[in-house]
Amino acid sequence: MTEFEQVRELVKEYHVKFIRLQFTDILGALKNVAVTVEELERALAGQVLFDSAVFEGFRGYCEKDILLQPDPATFVVFPWRPRDGAVARLICNALTPRGEAFPGCSRSRLQKVISRFEKDGIRLMAGAEIEFFLFHSGEQGRPTTITHDQAGFCDLTPVDLGENARRDMVLTLEEMGIEVASSHHEMAPGQHEIGLKDDNILVLADKIATFKFVVRTVAQRHGLHASFMPKPLNNEAGSGLKLHLSLWRGETNLFESSDDPMGLSDTARYFIGGLLHHAGAVTALTCPLINSYKRFVPSYHSPFLAAWSSTSRNTMIRVPEKQVGDARITLRSPDPTVNPYLALAAILTAGMDGITNRIAPPPIITDGECSSGDELRELARERGLPRSLAAALDALEGDTLIKEMLGKAIYNRFREIKENEWERFLSVVHPWELEEYLRNY
Template sequence: MSDKIGKIIAKMDECGVKFVRLQFVDIHGKPKNMAIPLVRPDQIEDIIKDGLLFDGSSIEGFVDINESDLVLKPDPDTFSTLPWRPEEKGVCRFICDVYWPEGKPFEGDPRYVLKKALDKYSHLGYEYNVGPEPEFFILDQDEDGNIIPHDCGAYFDVEPVDQGTDFRRKLVMDLEALNFDVEVSHHEVAPGQHEIDFKFDKALKTADAVITFKQAIKAIVDKMGYMVTFMPKPFFGENGSGMHCHQSLFKDGENVFYDPDTETQLSEEAMYFIGGLLKHAPALSAVCAPTVNSYKRLVPGYEAPVYIAYGLKNRSTLVRIPASRGKGTRVELRMPDPSCNPYLAFAAMLEAGMNGIQNRIDPGEPTEIDVFEKSIPELREMGIETLPSSLWEAYHALEEDDVIKGALGDHVYEKFMEIKHKEWDDYRVRVFKYELERYLDI
């Protein structure tokens, strides 16, 4: 028995663990799990070693019924109790990797997609770090049962206008119990909208953290009698929820993006990485903004990125370079939203950026104007194109981009595209209230 597993067993014994949740995600990033009753804590050693069979044909984007057997193997590094279930202190959780019964990693496991991308570049000495900023809405219902924001607060408001202070305090405390290093929490721009930022970390750990973050927040707020949504644009006329992703590369303990000898203190690698993000932005949007609703957020007028450009400190561009330098030098991609699967999104962003480095893709000069104030013809004269304006445009861009397709792998790409075609077809044939109001008197 390894020291790590020994410490886990000791902690489980201390907490009186009676149930172990084995958690993984489907192709959308939605958590799934099985709960195993434990007679004694040392049972977990066999589960970690041998895994547990499950029916993969029932998980969207996994396998067909004729090849349904898959195996869940817990990652010991993801062991955690569940602080939002205080009345069930006997429950713990592992995030799992998915395997074929013969022992090969399952190509359709989103966590494997990211691990494969990270391994590809770790052999070259690179460590990829991500710091996401997932925004969310806390919701209530009016007397007629309509979903409404739980308060009327705005950016950085305080109580009594900001009614989310107690929510965020509870959320931060429970997230810290899950070993999150929370940096800041505050009310966001829209009524009922909030943001809790946690410190950047290695990409796999961060992707695991995003899934746990969303799961914990939903569970905690539900116990307080409200509802949480990570839907990108729940309310017309209000800002949507993004998940800006701060990215950096390290090598031998040093930030590859930092160069104190250039005017901007950005290295060539940083600039080429930006070039890769910009070049592959249309296809990236299919993975990082993957729903029909995502493109109702990505419109002018609501602080969301629309134009494919980068800028130093400029929050109107798709890619922003925050002012921090040294170890904190990073690139912020502002198109992702919290409906994305973080494992797939991080893998795609890494491949896009590394393609930029490997092919020395020049991003051009930074854009330091407010691009929202320019017309599309003016921007095109400047060489600035727009992101896809719909899921339909985004998945067609993905079809043409071999780099981002390669990041997903054949299995995930084919399943993802099949699902997105169906999602778009389902959306486009529906008749909405807006259409009745606009066209009924024709």
């Protein structure tokens, strides 16, 4: 049975009435067009026509027609069941009317990067740990920054609204075929973390996109607002998206070496070298908001250094002191507002560049190297990640490899949107400035 036939069978079996054709725009937002089941054949044949402006983040000039080509492997029936027939989804690539990949489609970009290395049998696997806050929705339905487990409301009862919601999220994700590796309450009040099991990076990117949508939907059904904002509260930890990476050829983990005291191969070291070499440009894609950079203010556990370590919590890459089981490295700098397709494409491109050009990483940072505030600042100056969105965009501008990977269409539009965001931020006088400067100057 072909994948298309399986989709048809499942549509019948679950009495699906509506199919949502989903795709991710350049900024990483999941969009969708619903079609009725009668239009399934037209949809499967990739004949649903759409407007390119939606992919590019806003409506503007030069709108073009694009076609949505569903990937049948992504078919899932949504577990919340309305009485009047089920709803399913298919994740789509965008094609031009001539059947070529649409240059603004980030999923096609990732597939292109993957297939470049797949020819040599190499594939990147990744698992993710995603943090987010659950806030109360106000009486008017607007989100607040009041966290569920501090609000007086829950004092009434031992049943925790947030824990309930998170359990529901995990169950929903599993019903949708997304395997959850872990789930727990995080450091800050109201902060939660859910871990997704390792998968090939295209599947993981699809899962991350779906994950955010599921978490938001379930939270809303519990009267809560789920926020993936990297740093929503001044004095609490921010939310990150940790990625556990391992590189494979067939059944062989290329990061593993039994000869090495850390259990880490030269390939792994070069991959780390490549990631650190391209750290600035990669950061523009893994930390795409102005707010993202508030996670990188030097402090005890913010991952602000373009460096690697097995003990320090300040480096963007963490490797276990001794690999146990499958060797993997952990990228700690990304946050959950990423476009997962572009971020993973950049990570694979940077890491593979390290391997191809044998870029040795700088010496590993060992414990005690950064303890006091002054030392942290010193290190941040020497080898810190970009301190602002503007600095990250500059780094991306100067990185030909990552720019070429994105392609002109995505790069230009991404830069345009992000520069505009930065300018809008600068054109507002923020309360902190008034408090700090008004009296003294």
